[in-house]
Amino acid sequence: MSTTDCSLQLIGVVRSPLRSLDDAPKQGDEGGAAAWLEIEDRFAGAVRGLAAGDAILVLTWLHQADRAVLEVHPRGDRTRPLTGVFATRSPDRPNPIGLHQVTVLGIDASGRLHVHPLEAIDGTPIVDIKPVLSRTADR
Amino acid sequence: MSTTDCSLQLIGVVRSPLRSLDDAPKQGDEGGAAAWLEIEDRFAGAVRGLAAGDAILVLTWLHQADRAVLEVHPRGDRTRPLTGVFATRSPDRPNPIGLHQVTVLGIDASGRLHVHPLEAIDGTPIVDIKPVLSRTADR
Numbered sequence: 221m222s223t224t225d226c227s228l229q230l231i232g233v234v235r236s237p238l239r240s241l242d243d244a245p246k247q248g249d250e251g252g253a254a255a256w257l258e259i260e261d262r263f264a265g266a267v268r269g270l271a272a273g274d275a276i277l278v279l280t281w282l283h284q285a286d287r288a289v290l291e292v293h294p295r296g297d298r299t300r301p302l303t304g305v306f307a308t309r310s311p312d313r314p315n316p317i318g319l320h321q322v323t324v325l326g327i328d329a330s331g332r333l334h335v336h337p338l339e340a341i342d343g344t345p346i347v348d349i350k351p352v353l354s355r356t357a358d359r
Numbered sequence: 360m361s362t363t364d365c366s367l368q369l370i371g372v373v374r375s376p377l378r379s380l381d382d383a384p385k386q387g388d389e390g391g392a393a394a395w396l397e398i399e400d401r402f403a404g405a406v407r408g409l410a411a412g413d414a415i416l417v418l419t420w421l422h423q424a425d426r427a428v429l430e431v432h433p434r435g436d437r438t439r440p441l442t443g444v445f446a447t448r449s450p451d452r453p454n455p456i457g458l459h460q461v462t463v464l465g466i467d468a469s470g471r472l473h474v475h476p477l478e479a480i481d482g483t484p485i486v487d488i489k490p491v492l493s494r495t496a497d498r
Contacts, residue, residue, distance in 0.1 A: 227366055229426075229453050247492065263453060265429040269446030276445075279456060287368075290404040306415075306488035307408030314368050314402060315486045317418060317456065347454045349445035353386065 228281060231266070232259040232346040236338060241284060245339045246295060247309070252337030254325065257346055264331050270324060270349075278320045279348035280340050285316030318344070321352060367420060370405070371398040371485040375477060380423060384478045385434060386448070391476030393464065396485055403470050409488075413463045418487035419479050424455030457483070460491060 236255035238244045245251040257278065259267055270276065289312035291302040305313040322335040333349075375394035377383045384390040396417065398406055409415065428451035430441040444452040461474040472488075 231453055263429065266443040266445045268430060268443035270443065290402065291407060304405040304407035304409065306405045307490055309489060309492065313487065314370055317487050319489060348452065348456050350448060350458060351446055353448065
């Protein structure tokens with residue numbers, strides 16, 4: 221078996237002032253923007269319970285990634301040795317799932333989540349949201 | 360658009376003494392097992408650079424999950440109010456991607472990664488591996 225039977229469902233989309241990969245930092249804490257997570261209406265129930273101040277992980281589908289890449293020079297620095305993509309955060313990888321830790325700034329009347337800081341560009345598909353685990357929080 | 364054009368590729372499989380969901384804890388730090396990550400030969404290059412002691416995130420496809428569930432009683436406790444799955448770590452969710460932080464114990468001659476602690480059951484498909492980010496580590 222080389223492919224699972226799954227197709228990821230789009231649960232929403234990122235709306236961000238970052239319009240292209242040239243605008244985007246490598247990681248959210250290196251200059252990510254405040255952005256909106258527009259969740260599809262049919263998944264509105266899955267958002268219930270999230271609130272301003274929550275630390276969440278946003279899983280995205282990095283739709284501009286090259287899925288054939290197995291090794292990269294870390295952070296594009298060609299003086300550094302080729303390294304397997306599973307040992308890096310390269311977006312180019314067999315399954316280009318992006319993982320972004322952000323804080324919920326607020327939720328508007330239509331259920332959009334305002335979050336910060338997010339390095340994903342405008343239009344990036346969202347595939348999952350999870351709370352950051354802590355010893356005291358609900359799991 | 361309700362489905363992206365992606366099919367997740369299986370990059371490997373979990374080999375664990377945990378055989379069923381009844382054996383598995385909710386989170387790895389609640390009694391997860393030492394387990395092996397068997398990576399498919401064609402992705403061997405993507406593992407290069409990982410070493411014993413590394414903290415990694417293993418992304419899995421929770422193949423026994425119910426993708427129609429949008430709200431749950433957290434941790435199955437029916438005295439707690441129904442909560443959107445994006446505010447919980449429920450495996451039942453629209454895209455059942457598991458996220459597991461483990462430490463690499465070692466890598467054997469055939470490239471299998473020995474890791475601990477992992478709550479995913481034997482046979483769980485692996486879809487990605489990422490290093491845990493730190494301020495000092497490579498990204």
